[in-house]
Amino acid sequence: MDSSSPISVQKALKSQESAPQSSPKPQSLKKSFVTSLMEATTLRTPSFKEDSYFTSHLKPSEKKALQELKDKLQAASSSSCCSMWGIPLLGGDEKADVILLKFLRARDFKVSDSLHMLEKCLSWRKEFGADTILEGDFSGFKELEGVVAYMNGYDRDGHPVCYNAYGVFKDKEMYERIFGDEEKLKKFLRWRVQVLERGIEQLHFKPGGINSIIQVTDLKDMPKRELRVASNQILSLFQDNYPEMVARKIFINVPWYFSVLYSMFSPFLTQRTKSKFVIAKEGNVAETLYKFIRPEDIPVQYGGLSRPTDLQNGPPKPASEFTVKGGETVNIQIEGIEGGATITWDIVVGGWDLEYSAEFVPNGEGSYTIAVEKPRKIAANEEAIHNSFTSKEAGKMVLSVDNTASRKRKVAAYRYIVRKSATISA
Template sequence: MESSQATTEPVPSPNPATKRSLLSSLMEATAGATAAPTALHVSHSFKEDCYLLSSLKLAELKALQELQQLLAVSPKPISIWGVPLAPSSAAAAGDERAVVVLLKFLRARDFDAGQAHAMLLRCVEWRREFGADEVAEEELVGFKELEGVVAYMHGWDRWGHPVCYNAYGVFKDKDVYDRVLGDADKLHHFLRWRVQVMERGVRLLQLRPGGINSIIQVTDLKDMPKRELRAASQHILSLFQDNYPEMVARKVFINVPWYFTLLYAMISPFLTERTKSKFVIARESNVAETLYKCCRFIRPEFVPVQYGGLSRPGDLQNGPPKPATEFTIKGGERVNLEIDGIEGGASITWDIAVGGWDVDYGAEYVPSDGGSYTIIVEKTRRVPATADEPIHNVYTAREVGKMVLSIDNTNSRRRKVAAYRYFVRKPCT
């Protein structure tokens, strides 16, 4: 049995704050206010950090050399994430990964070599005490229900950065909260699991000049219980700021409630322009548009289904996913996607996702023989905004013809982003 594309591609018819204490106090101050509209914030000044020596300023090169000299006199070998950092050691000589790691610590301390050195030594000590080098391989008991829900690595963005999703809405359930975070021991165990997720993400990085050296963080704020998670949030923030410097290329906040927009406006003056350039803040209606259309971050086949994408749990374990095609549906527009050249006996599989939904959808098969009747494959139905799964269907054609997928947005004035993919499996010969 042979798998292939249809002969023609279907086309739409023309028809983090500087000070944690400030962040905590602002969250507390806004906890009792009333709802207000939110807005989409996207910084267009973003420029990813470069780790090529030729791109550094003279002062930055000097700071790097000073840090290397400070490490050279260390009586013990120093390494982080498997990268030896002492320039005098045989292992570190010529290892370009060391430059990347050292520049991360230097940037976290504004290229102050002394402060970066102290931060690096504290990180090494924490990793030794915490057992961070071993945690990625541990089987941590009690976190099965959190895997793929609370914090997880899933896919890559368009430039190859691994993407880490964070969603803490599950903790609004008091039983779940008590079971996972109910006391100091449970919190410590949870932090170990959260560090495990981060360590596995770091292992996906190249840590080489010109390579992929940071991840994308997507944080879902829907239903997040602010007060209950304050202690855990502060611990996570402190651990990552102190021990994983400059590991995040972009910080994308989705399903943003009104108070977060207010919070961001209040703390924005305290943030550097470089920090603010990494933030993307999107209200609930903009999730799919933000993740794979508006800012062109992540392709639809890598976006989880709950965020308007086509990727279901476990999909990426079977190799690279089939690429999807993106398109836009204008307000008041109806789009027909046509899959032509289908042979009799062929099987057609398709997936469709529309950001924000609230559209009418239907599918029909149109035989090439003018004497045959059009077959209704899926009756036209309304897909609500609350739909949390993409449309997925399979149809086996009895005769030569084409599949027509209809998406009707005529009852809305709002432009919507959408994505689809399909493949046709030829009949057995």
């Protein structure tokens, strides 16, 4: 049985219940010798303020444009049942207004242009079968699930997060199998739309609700030239038919030349577009993602605690976050573990490259400390550690991360549960 409510260390010592304990804040035992350290570089853009969909917040000209779009759509529609994502566009309710405002904003509230875009989108959705694509069988793309494009958790504000990584296509055999001809490309695009529609299915489409998703794109090993046709088609398809559906675009593992290209093209991008961009260089992935997404919702390959199998067990158990400064050792003490109890824990440090160990310290005098995991260097590219230990006597678990050999500050997270023994002593 799991528990999501915080339990202090002192309370855990007195607890007689079998419910697992949530994670307290770690104790920093050794202070950093260097207090102001150089943080990993992130190319930051002006922060994006998400649009309001309350009609009361619209400018008079925007309200007028919304009403004109409704009138033109009504006049142009052969029937009153045109809809998107199960929402009738002529129903006159706030959900319809949210969708119409997305098309208006995509065309700077130019009503004729917005109507043209909307009509083309309705036509495309009917021809493409977008409304029923969630029911489609794409078993042929099973190897891409959870690798190339997938929905995984939410950001700190509740937006569904879509991850994209095309590095696997540097393998020529994989590339030919997926993009070898026009028919294969069409099937891939349909699968990719299905992934996006899964995310949109989670949106509220109402004022004050969650009305857009977060896109995280991993540029590591991405074969730019080979994927040019596919990426252009994906980009065009999404821009034309999913306006204002992305609240923020986070690019990670960005190569050095991307920043140069961004600087060149930045003057030609609108402030609105640039405000959605967050660009993180390789080595700064976890620290960047932690700013927007909680660690339990970040995939393990990006410095988080989320594994594909976690989704089968309901919402993820919340994690406690902490930082490890350069030249610092942080010890996490989990107390109140009774004899026969089993403690299971996850711990991760973004960009590891430090020493980690775990030991059990019994309460009894004369008892010896048990090295559960001997001190070892964890490489920068290693994923979160998952382990468990069953104690024979009461005591505490100490997880230690030693960053004294580095001058770089690192983000980190951990969580644990403690289950008492089912055996009842006489």
